[in-house]
Amino acid sequence: MDLSSFLASLTTSFLVFVILVLVFTWLSRKPGNSVIYYPNRIVKGLKPYEGVRTRSPFAWIKESITSTEDDIISISGVDTAVYFVFLSTVLGILVSSGTLLLPSLLPIAGTAKGDAKNNSNFTSLERISMANVEEKSPRLWAFLLATYVVSFSTLYMLWKAYIHVSELRSTALSAPDMKPEQYAILVRDIPAVPEGQTRKEQVDSYFSLLHGDTFYRSMVVTDNIEVNKIWEDLENYRKKLARAEAILEASKTRPMNKTGFLSGEKVDTINYCKEMIDDELVPKLEIEQENTIREKQQSSALIFFTNRIAATSAAQTIHAKKVDTWTVVEAPEPRQIIWRNLKMKFYQRKLKKDIVFVIVALTIFFYMIPIAFISAFTTMKNLKKLLPFMKPVVDQPQVKTVLEAYLPQITLIVFLALIPKILMFLSKTEGPSISYVVRASSGKYFYFIILNVFIGVTISGTLFKTIKEVQHDTNQIWGLLGKSLPQNATFFLTLVALKFFIGYGLELSRLVPLIIFHLKRKYFCKTDDEVREAWAPGDINYATRVPNDLLIVTIVLCYSVIAPIIIPFGVAYFGVGWLVLRNQALKVYVPSYESYGRMWPHMHARILAALIIYQVTMIGYFSIKKFLYSPFAIPLPIFSIVFALMCRRKFYNSFLYTPLEVVCAKTKETPNLETIYNAYIPPCLSSYKFDETQEFGHALSAFRETGSLV
Amino acid sequence: MDLSSFLASLTTSFLVFVILVLVFTWLSRKPGNSVIYYPNRIVKGLKPYEGVRTRSPFAWIKESITSTEDDIISISGVDTAVYFVFLSTVLGILVSSGTLLLPSLLPIAGTAKGDAKNNSNFTSLERISMANVEEKSPRLWAFLLATYVVSFSTLYMLWKAYIHVSELRSTALSAPDMKPEQYAILVRDIPAVPEGQTRKEQVDSYFSLLHGDTFYRSMVVTDNIEVNKIWEDLENYRKKLARAEAILEASKTRPMNKTGFLSGEKVDTINYCKEMIDDELVPKLEIEQENTIREKQQSSALIFFTNRIAATSAAQTIHAKKVDTWTVVEAPEPRQIIWRNLKMKFYQRKLKKDIVFVIVALTIFFYMIPIAFISAFTTMKNLKKLLPFMKPVVDQPQVKTVLEAYLPQITLIVFLALIPKILMFLSKTEGPSISYVVRASSGKYFYFIILNVFIGVTISGTLFKTIKEVQHDTNQIWGLLGKSLPQNATFFLTLVALKFFIGYGLELSRLVPLIIFHLKRKYFCKTDDEVREAWAPGDINYATRVPNDLLIVTIVLCYSVIAPIIIPFGVAYFGVGWLVLRNQALKVYVPSYESYGRMWPHMHARILAALIIYQVTMIGYFSIKKFLYSPFAIPLPIFSIVFALMCRRKFYNSFLYTPLEVVCAKTKETPNLETIYNAYIPPCLSSYKFDETQEFGHALSAFRETGSLV
Structure with missing residues (x-):
């Protein structure tokens, strides 16, 4: 130039x-x-x-x-x-x-x-x-x-x-x-529940033994995939209902919809949504919440302390003789937690990290290979074969020229744009919190971009001249x-x-x-x-x-x-x-x-x-x-x-x-520990109502119960 | 063979x-x-x-x-x-x-x-x-x-x-x-004393703020080289006195000695020792003890806790915002502590370790060079020049033959025997405790012995044949x-x-x-x-x-x-x-x-x-x-x-x-915290007597004082 x-x-x-x-x-x-x-x-x-x-x-x-x-x-x-x-x-x-x-x-x-x-x-x-x-x-x-x-x-x-x-x-x-996260730690790799105890009892007795007065209460992490699905369904129907009501108000006609996707019988949306919410999803959610909290307890838990110093110190101290059990870290912010990653076991986490590392290293060094493969796949000929309805369009001379000239470049750009998404997806399987994922993904993207854009362009620009x-x-x-x-x-x-x-x-x-x-x-x-x-x-x-x-x-x-x-x-x-x-x-x-x-x-x-x-x-x-x-x-x-x-x-x-x-600085007021605890309840479980008569040992527990324990 | x-x-x-x-x-x-x-x-x-x-x-x-x-x-x-x-x-x-x-x-x-x-x-x-x-x-x-x-x-x-x-x-x-060491931690790299405080006040206020009730008291490490010398002198004179009294009892004659080494006037040993002890060394020791405890406080301290859990947890927690200050480790056993190493600063410690590493690596790889040098130096000719009085002995034919044949090998053996000592000496400058020094020295010696004896013998045995x-x-x-x-x-x-x-x-x-x-x-x-x-x-x-x-x-x-x-x-x-x-x-x-x-x-x-x-x-x-x-x-x-x-x-x-x-297991009885504290007082300071009226702020402090602080 x-x-x-x-x-x-x-x-x-x-x-x-x-x-x-x-x-x-x-x-x-x-x-x-x-x-x-x-x-x-x-x-x-x-x-x-x-x-x-x-x-x-x-x-x-x-x-x-x-x-x-x-x-x-x-x-x-x-x-x-x-x-x-x-x-x-x-x-x-x-x-x-x-x-x-x-x-x-x-x-x-x-x-x-x-x-x-x-x-x-x-x-x-x-x-x-x-x-x-x-x-x-x-x-x-x-x-x-x-x-x-x-x-x-x-x-x-x-x-x-x-x-x-x-x-x-x-x-x-x-x-x-x-800040709720300053009062909590995340403990993972809890060993199997001993005979005659619930997971919650196991965790509570362990931490109240080791931390005495400063231990406040615990929240066992549960497998929320099922309950979360129902909760999202419910939220969607609530949004649909609100939307339908807004339409009714604006246009004075009752909106209708089909029960299935593009098919099914036509129903009145407002009634349908109300029925779905009240008769089906709310009871289903309650049953699943109960089931999740009672049956789907995982091998990790959040532990709450009565003051910041105790939580900070606990997060840095090895707890168990077997150092690959009861591993502790500072709790992430409630909004950052990736719940489904919390249940991963010690060696599973390390292995996953190693596997992701290998995949990313391969991607960084050989990213040209899949691009070449995709480019070969997206030739005009293949395109016509795969998408026959495109044929009349593609066969027009101008369109053809443009496509033939730009198709490989477009694939390249699309693939390059995909890279951060792929790296983010891979990183998301690793860590317990979103900020961790962002850091991990950003680190990977940096090495990708330096190797492939900076060094790639520089060297390939002159490599052939000086081979x-x-x-x-x-x-x-x-x-x-x-x-x-x-x-x-x-x-x-x-x-x-x-x-x-x-x-x-x-x-x-x-x-x-x-x-x-x-x-x-x-x-x-x-x-x-x-x-x-x-x-x-x-x-x-x-x-x-x-x-x-x-x-x-x-x-x-x-x-x-x-x-x-x-x-x-x-x-x-x-x-x-x-x-x-x-x-x-x-x-x-x-x-x-x-x-x-x-x-x-x-x-x-x-x-x-x-x-x-x-x-x-x-x-x-x-x-x-x-x-x-x-x-x-x-x-x-x-x-x-x-x-x-x-x-x-x-x-x-x-x-x-x-x-x-x-953290030794005095806090503004005596912290409301119950607020801190509630901040960590995932949204799909937050509507769970505690039964006055229920036995102790749930993943979540009402305040009055653990209040007496400690 | x-x-x-x-x-x-x-x-x-x-x-x-x-x-x-x-x-x-x-x-x-x-x-x-x-x-x-x-x-x-x-x-x-x-x-x-x-x-x-x-x-x-x-x-x-x-x-x-x-x-x-x-x-x-x-x-x-x-x-x-x-x-x-x-x-x-x-x-x-x-x-x-x-x-x-x-x-x-x-x-x-x-x-x-x-x-x-x-x-x-x-x-x-x-x-x-x-x-x-x-x-x-x-x-x-x-x-x-x-x-x-x-x-x-x-x-x-x-x-x-x-x-x-x-x-x-x-x-x-x-x-x-x-075990006293389970109730204590060692803190090093304490920052400069703030205006208007003593070192002891600084340490006490820092740890009582961060650890509240569980902090028991502190002992500031002092530079004991001077006081230790006097104390060793004193101990030697006490031994001499005991020996002289034993001789007197056995032989009924009063032993005599010269005041200097091979010279000086002849004096009665028992009287001389008694004089030295009572009139010179004991007062000198007391003055130096006072001086050490008041003036020679270093930037490290031992911190004692009221229970094992608190001490264990404190030893694993980062204390200061600047992580190269107030660094904590578990306290070594009292008998293991190398006092003179405790005062080393953060970067000084790391640097020392790196320097020792380089010296050891050079020794391991090039140990033949100094040996060759020493061998060249210890030839017959040099020996005669350096030690002329040996000449008549060395010039005898049989002695000459033997010496000429074995002198290089003897140097080799002496140098090989010196290696563990050198490594031990080098390691001793690094760590705070004897067990650390033994581990460090043993690790170095292993690599030396594998490289020079095992691989050395194996390869040099056939190297020349197959060069x-x-x-x-x-x-x-x-x-x-x-x-x-x-x-x-x-x-x-x-x-x-x-x-x-x-x-x-x-x-x-x-x-x-x-x-x-x-x-x-x-x-x-x-x-x-x-x-x-x-x-x-x-x-x-x-x-x-x-x-x-x-x-x-x-x-x-x-x-x-x-x-x-x-x-x-x-x-x-x-x-x-x-x-x-x-x-x-x-x-x-x-x-x-x-x-x-x-x-x-x-x-x-x-x-x-x-x-x-x-x-x-x-x-x-x-x-x-x-x-x-x-x-x-x-x-x-x-x-x-x-x-x-x-x-x-x-x-x-x-x-x-x-x-x-x-450490969460219950101890046999309530620990006597004063005994634990006293176990850490170095022998050269253990005879120090506290003055009822003295002000607070000494490296060591009598129990009644800090008892009221916490």
Whole structure:
């Protein structure tokens, strides 16, 4: 790509961005759109425009900039605040490196009497990159120094950020307001129930023996699949009923429906739903609830304590002689728990993790194979065979040309878009909580994206040209990467620019959710609940956002010294991202869980991984430039690894467990233990009514019973 | 070595063993020797011969065999019992493998029409080894099967042993008798003292805030080097005084001594000692005690709790937000604590460990270099130059010949004998307790001995013969080991035989300690204390005993299939060892600490390491034999590694920490907390007298003060 086409694409992207921002300014002022542009404020019970004085198109920028970290924490939680620490850390790294590198390296590279002058293949962009510096030139010292500057500014920023995030986490955890998860632990791998005891008795006697007064009560985890199905059915019929009643009110005609899917006799919907709810599902639910609580108790339980210190300490202490039984962890938030994963046994969990690891590793390394397979499968010929009714359409010449040209690419894009879903699905089988799943999935996606997009594009772009050199030099894979990088600089520059102009433009303007919402409201929604569902904004979705940001970090770091012109693009990406997402966090997205910054160690480790990739690439590139002093760059990755180990030792444990010091702060009031307990009852069991005369030993138990036990 | 000389050396060793056993039988009957042959019983306050009816020469064997594990635990502790589990596990592995392998493999090898017949270099022993089987022979299937048999019998025995040891450990830890270390934790890395507080106040307020009622009191660790020196001086003068008084009583002449070493004026010893003690050292000690307790407080402390559950749980819980401050571990036994190591800071500890690791790795890999250096240094010429007064002696022809011949070997032997001492010295700088140091040192010594003795001898024995083959085949280092093994079989057979006949003969007869004791008693000892010191038996010394046993395990395992004739020798080594050491544990050695079997995971891991070395060697040897199905042996090391990981997950944590379940058993009586506290006061401070009027804030504090605090 030459300079003019690069500038053209840059200008186009920028124009699209400006238009999108203007569209946002115009649309967000209409009161009818406020549920799309201010849902988080509405959910929180705030007025959409509260505190907004001016109506200028750039008011949102001012609001984003003036909002403090405390605002973010109070409106969107610690996890969001930690995500902004991530953005601003990267921004800090790039700004500080850019300030030093741009004014020094660009002239040094531009004035070099380098290889580029004699090579017509060089683009103008490459004339101000390291590719322009001739081999063995003493000018390379400046680039070596720059490599050190970038490395140490990264390490310094990461160190400061880790301290800051630790502080955020412990402040949030020591806050005096009552958090149910701080009073509970999750115990798994409970051994078989001894003769003559119920599971509940077994658990209660075990913990009251070991913890005495501080043990409050227990909740045995049950297999809720069956009861949950009935409960969801019931909820669906309730929604249908509400909808039918709304239709009746609006149109004064009684809605009818078929009892089966597209078939069955036609019935009056309101009567049918009422019958289903009252006569069939409610009694069925009650029986199944009873059955679940009595018969479907699993080998895990939630244990509640009377104070935070006791729960925190219990979660970190080995309980049983056989350490693979009665294993304890801190309880996840009630809304995060993945109930069906709680029953997994010790070795089952480990095995599942290993299996998922192998599947993911295979996917990452061989993802081209299924794509090739699917591509072969989705040829025109096969398509016609499988979907004969498509034949007349497909056989039209124009359609045929387009399909033949794009079918493989479309499969590729579809498959790439599927990857995060597949990884999320795989991760979901592993952990007990949603935040764990998001972290696991995001970690996997990062490695996928780095290997297949960054390294894949870079190497495959030049691999075929240099295949013969490689054969003589197979142990220099990093040298190869170093060699390929400058040639792909414009590609990645365009990618970064596209990502922030188009990506953040769409993010801010929320055109897609807006259109979907208006369509739904017009043609589908009848009740208030349905409208609310139609604008529910979801959360920031770290599982794909973080790896994508990390891809940009890796790209910008790797090019920071080779083609320093990429740094301003990186700054723009994270700067614009910070502004736009700050707006979205304050006004749009509603976080679906709170893990108090447990994502940070993962971000930290992956920024370091990016740094190490960068350092090793630079070592390779320096030796390609035949720079005699390139071994001076070798200490850099070693520093990074030592730094990683040090950070792990210093900080990681306080993210894995809650330190006792943190929870020793006094709580606002004496916690209502019954509220804490009730917070953990899954919704499908929450309507369960306790019988005055029932015997002791249920998975759930009414307060009056265990109250006497302890 | 041919068969006849092998049998000759075997017979000689056996005769020496028989003589030593007879000497032991004869000497141990003499009442004057009972302090050498029954010191543990005497220390325990039992009569030497109690319970011994017969006076037959083999009575000790009967006693060893009939003693139960409970006897061992009550007389010598859990650590000794665990050592016997180790011995009997290895014995079990060898007996079960031997029963299957010997009757099957010996005929198969012996009847092979193998390479051996045509090769005059083969000894008779090699004729019944795998070396005699021709290449590609189907007979190799039997050896492959045997490899599986040995592997799985090892894994099975190890699994059973780990369960058994876990049981031993938890039974001992849950015993109702009061153990001070179960009520205390060790906290290190305490941050700087805040303004206006003493260290003691800081620690007390921290733990009483976090642990409330269960916190009893604290003891700040002090820098005792100075006070300890004075206290040792004082103790020496007290001993001197006792000795002088004993001499006076015996000879009726007042002993005299010089005030300096070999110089100074002559004084009356009794008066001089009394003066030194009363006028100089006692006041000096009191001042230094006061000074130490007030001024030399370090950044670590022992924290005492009112019950075992609280202490156990506290030792496993992260306390501080900054996880590198206020780090907690279970307190070591009072007698095990290495006080001077307690003050080390977090990163200092890690750094020290890393430095020691590097030094040890260098020692292990390059130990020949310093030896060569020392050898060059200790030539005749240098010796004469350095020690001119030796010249007339050295210049005598016979002496000269002997010295020239043996000087390098003597250096080698001295240096090899120094290795455990060096490793022990290095390990001593690392850990907080003696049992830790023994484990660390034993682990290092194992790797040293395996690399330098086993692999060193094996490979160097054939390396020079095959150096050309190796050059073509550098990636087959294991193949090389496999090739070298059969040729060295007789060497190792002799080594094993020598070790158990001579080694255990000397062990049982205790000739060296006996002679030293009698010499000391006759020419030196004047007081009862001095006599007691002269026969003090010491402990079993796991730091060198375990690695040496593990060397034999490795040798016997590696040869078990290649030359199965080694198995009976291994059985004899561990059988005789079990008998002799059972006797020694019951009657001789006094354990110097109790770690409740924490040595076991180390033994377990190293037996597994030996197993993996064996399995990999076998893979190499099968491929040398050009056996087509040798890849069938590849799963074996993988099994072993998976087994190791599984055991680590299942058992290791309960050795690292005490499970809560273990300590929840009721103790015999309400523990006397003051006794527990006093058990931890180091001897050099135990004479410190508390002043009624003193202010609060000392490292140690009198009971009445903190009694009111909590």
